[in-house]
Amino acid sequence: MTNPYTTKILAAREGLHSAIQRQWQHVVLECDALQVVRAIGSPSCGLSATGLLIEDVKTSLRSFISVRVPSTPIQDALL
Template sequence: MAAREGAILAVEGGFNNVIFESDSLQIVSAIRSPSVDRSHVGPVVEDTKVLLTQVTGDGFTHIRRVANGAAHRLARYASHIGTTTTWFEEPPDLLIDVIFEECNL
């Protein structure tokens, strides 16, 4: 669902040269696969593929979970707030220390 929501955001925002990163190799592989996904998440995967045809860029890439601290922190935060929030300029305060740590590794 997160992959699909990201694709929707990119399409609705008219973004170009988008690269989506995920630490779920299974989801990345399913989205990048040319065959139809017939799993229980298949309809969401297929909808995401259709959305991605409207976005230029590299699509989805896999990254290791330890290299994705900012996304992990955002996901944990999102699971508790219960509303939709979007940031486009400055990163939210909850990410400042994560970004600093990852840049200085």
């Protein structure tokens, strides 16, 4: 079983892989977990399984011409 942090990272990774398959060039990766947004923006990821997932997300982000990764509070995301 994965924790909510890892689940959000996995969702981000899957969303990015889908955008790559669709050949999108500009993406906004919204996330309601500030911890995930900070991890994606951090220069280091660590060697844990979660760190490797974050590194995969960062690698995927390099596939796009423009990228934004804002933190969106849950109540705003539901509107």
